[in-house]
Amino acid sequence: PHDEEGDILAQLKASFDVSHQRLDIRQAPLMRVRFAQDAANQRWLATLLVHHMALDHTALEVMRHEIQMHLQGHAGQLGDAVPYRNYVAQVCLGVSREEHEGFFRAMLGDIDEPTLPFGLQDVRGDGSSIEEAQQAISTELSRLLRLQARQLGVSAASLYHLAWAQVLGRVSGREEVVFGTVLMGRMQGGEGADRALGMFINTLPISVQVGAQSVRDGVLATHARLSGLLGHEHASLALAQRCSGVVAPTPLFSALLNYRHSVAEPDALQASSTWEGIEELGGEERTNYPLVLSVDDLGEGFSLTVQAVVEIGARRIGAYMEAALTSLVVALEGAAGTSLSDLTILPAQERDRLLVTFNATEADYPQQQTIHGLFEAQVQRTPEAVAVIRGEQRLNYREL
Template sequence: MNGPRRMVEEVLAVTPLQEGLLFHAVFDENVPDAYVSRLVLALSGELDADRLRRAAQALVARHPALRSAFRQRRSGEWFQLVATRPAVPWQELDLRPAGSPAEADKHLEALLDEHHRTGFDLGRPPLLRFLLARTGEDRHQLAVTYHHLVLDGWSMPILMRELAALYGSGGDPSALPPVRPHRDHLDWLARRPPEQSARAWRQALAGLPGPTLIAPDADRNGPLPRSVWTRLGERDTRALGAWARARGVTVNSAVQAAWATVIGRLTGRDDVVFGTTVSGRPPELPGAEEMVGFFINTVPTRVRMRPAEPIGDLVVRIQREQTALMEHQHVRLSDIQRWSDRTVLFDTSTAFENYPADDLSAVGSADHAGLRVEGGSGRTTNHFPLSLYALPGPALRLRLDHRPDAVDDVTARHAAELLERALTAVHRAPATPTAALDAAPAAARAARPPAPRAAPPG
């Protein structure tokens, strides 16, 4: 790939979770890739489409992670190569002839679904594409479809801030500070000694009677998931946050405790394991919070259920146990499985999306050369039969994704009800024994209107 112009900037290793995603991407190419994601921005004002295209090109040129592709050596080992200046896919559409705004949105959704089904050739960079759709005289939607291999959710607010700044500067990269490349994170990973992590995970998973599987006979990959939504009302969300702060724990720990009770109910187990998505941005790496790329990892969360233990105490215990493992959350799941003498540990997952990518409050509605970012929505999925996404905000929203080949609609709705009930009990009745959580739902849900069971994607 070296000619008159140097086509490859560098060759890099892959992160532990990238390795896992690549396995699923090539395992069965006849099913949709669950790790194709998208973000849609709602824009208003006088938009210069060519100026925005130049800003998008400058954004991709700025970040090596956005110019990466993935290939396999003969040994089967994956690596990523960073292209020097790949062509950035850009499409413009005028959807005003579609009719009403609702019809334009429907047409755009169909196009984006097609982009999702098309997926990406993982060996050809860049693994993202842009679609700018005009929906009104001063209204546009900018859709970014990307493969999760090159971007995690924590990167999205950074990218959107930078895209807005580059649009305002006419695509001038000097308007932004220098980039700390994703390579620095890979170097940090390579320097981590495995011995301490091996001991920590062996201890955390010692005596585990077996994996926690909600769909033990499900295929490894399957159709794209459906979603069931629930939420806590604003009053309950504020009360849960106040309860957590008073005890020095996070709302995420409360969500994990509630999810553990749900998985216990659905599987009949009192020693449960589920996957947890962690940010993977180490505090020891200066500037990690502003780096763009794929940092996240999925690690096991083990919860030994004690029937008489109050749900509030369970939250505190989970926080304590997970804090002890924080410095070991960078290791690959396959290594943790090997250390625990298990080939599989779980088939459900949780993610607490505590970054401002969903409502894009990091971008806000500031004026960027006459263009305003009004908001937007993002959507990521995974291959697990059942996954929980917690979306913080004035009202804590909870999205349960379930693969219809593995978990039916009734089970998913039941899981959402159990989850809402357990989370409400954390702050309303924290002394409730975990075994009694679904025995007295009325107390936990008193004086609160029913939560909605469905919501639009994103």
Template structure:
């Protein structure tokens, strides 16, 4: 994860530093500012990795450089003389200014503190760090230690011995890389495409997101937690499944991938739960939706799949995407925040109360869309979105669909996923209000509709290509001649005719002719690999292949499939003698019209 954050910091120099993280703490009680500053200094002495900078050595490798000591960036402001509203505005300005100052990751320390006095016994402590130093789990640990160090006047003997971050790095280096490669390769096998909501643009400048928040009420939250407990799954898995369903409906894909932040704190490493540093990793979550499978079984299957991958969460995202072979797998992320703030409890001899002011914190990712969830008596959901890529209405709709999906989990989990409707009442009402301007064509066929148009406007241009123009009458007559030739070759309803033709007027004529004959057309792109074309022809078993002399040379051999060369002299002679009226084939709307092999 540090490697990825370092890359983004070096690469995205022009936009905002989205990985600058800011925490604001509400400090109550009689405060000695010098004593608090000394306690912070003691934290930096206690945890060497908080003094880390990241530099490239002569070999090109990037290393963490740990100075023996660093100068603590510390500022103080006194706003106690200002009216409350002005003080709050000034506090916000100070926090924004601190957050906007970019860190140079080669120059430690990568954290800054601002202490703001609001009243005699009320302060706010602003801690701005780069995410490369700390994860969310570390912050409550630091606050507990800071409170203890303040009470002990900076004496670290009052705290347990630190388990150094170096031990985690040693553990990480000793993991079974081939086994992790194999596990992720298997987990992503068969994935045909990434899940991207916005165009890929490596040159896009970073930008701080807009934010939407919603909380489920206590009853719905309790019902969701109870359902998860009874199914033997985590709330995190329930949210992953629901978010996968939302992305599936939004993209039209039934096999979706998004990123998720995992804790990375392996319980096999002694003391890991109390260690300070960056342990998290971003890994893909794949949600393959079978429309016939119930929502409940989808959730339980996802839990099983994710559990198998837990021991391989250490593998870097760049390597995982390399194994998948599809480039960027996703552009949306999900974070399930379950940090131990409820364990903070101050030591009995401290006169300070330090608590997070959660509404003032700043954190983000570089993804266009990030979902943040936090458990509690009311499930907290936050959607961060780049408003230059995703408009507010779309973001609101996604969050509404998520809450609807979570409601269905507890109300009707046995419903097949293919029958889950995530439209809101407002969206459904809007769709119902759209006037029906589509002409009634019950029982009509495409050739019949085309012929009606040709009768009505015979001299209107129908096809324009490479400077040539065909009117509706000309297109109809030429398609009819070819359709008669096809029926003479035995092509009709329930047959398939393959078309390997360049983009031209002849391609339009051929498509219409096949439909007039009652057959289905199978487009073949001559640029496809021979193995791909061979599979398509072998699988579809067309009764005839229409192509040209030049294109035929680029196609694989198709034994058993007759070939009709449209530009051959004998074909031209045959067509000239065919009738210009439509063949007398009896067509029905339920006859196959088109065969396509998707990517």
């Protein structure tokens, strides 16, 4: 939105206190519309608050399609609603609890420490201290990522999972990384799942090795692990964590990856005459995790959205991810046997700051003088200056 609309949105958000709104999950429906008249601009503004327990991205599209059919006068052509209980029944009759436990014990049984990037441990946050940054992956890097994925017979999602594991491994000091990955649920949800409302998405842990194994082996192992996880996409996170050596309430992980297939096209609200006079001004989404990477697979290109606590910096994490993807592609192109531990996640600018700027500590001093001679000279120059601090005790140079 331009500045004027941005101001109005800010006022609307403040008046509705959207950031502190909570939905009562005991009462349907899990959505709320708040609206107000913007008399100065002769229009109405509205906010839609929804919870993922009822509406994910696919369900929002379904709902918007139904609204469009009503606006066109074609509500009678809408199909019957798909009951969520059909999906529940299929899940209950699917993979057994014992099979879920066997899979997650094999993957997580030896892990007794959580993966906490930057030491972030609060996985029950309200999103109030989160900042967001978006960036597009360059056309050339996107092309190379897809090329390498095809040549190895893996999905592009596998490369992104490995690159994200690289980033998390470096900022948490771990060679076996665990993070949450969002699974769609609708792909194996049965007939009508693409039109149903309800909780389909699930977050489950995935463990990725980023130590001494080769880049090629790391990609193949990540792809195999991700493929295996899809067969258990309906397991509960609580069950998965109990299969690890990390004892609750300590979280098994505090970072999330949401890889989603999106469409790079103008917004339907703007493209269709049905929505004439109705304009979408923007939206926000939040999770309870302190560090979230969302990857939008746009068919050819990719876009990243990072949500991170302010003190870490969302743009910083996005730059790490792009550097990790670049180093991964370079290695796969010419040196697939390179160890994953030798790849970098640092952008050139930050690497220079760490190695050069922070180490610019040169100081001139009389090199023929002894250490105690230098100290004696300092005592003569500033006898009352503080020389030593220990707790509450202080000594100046004369006293020392």
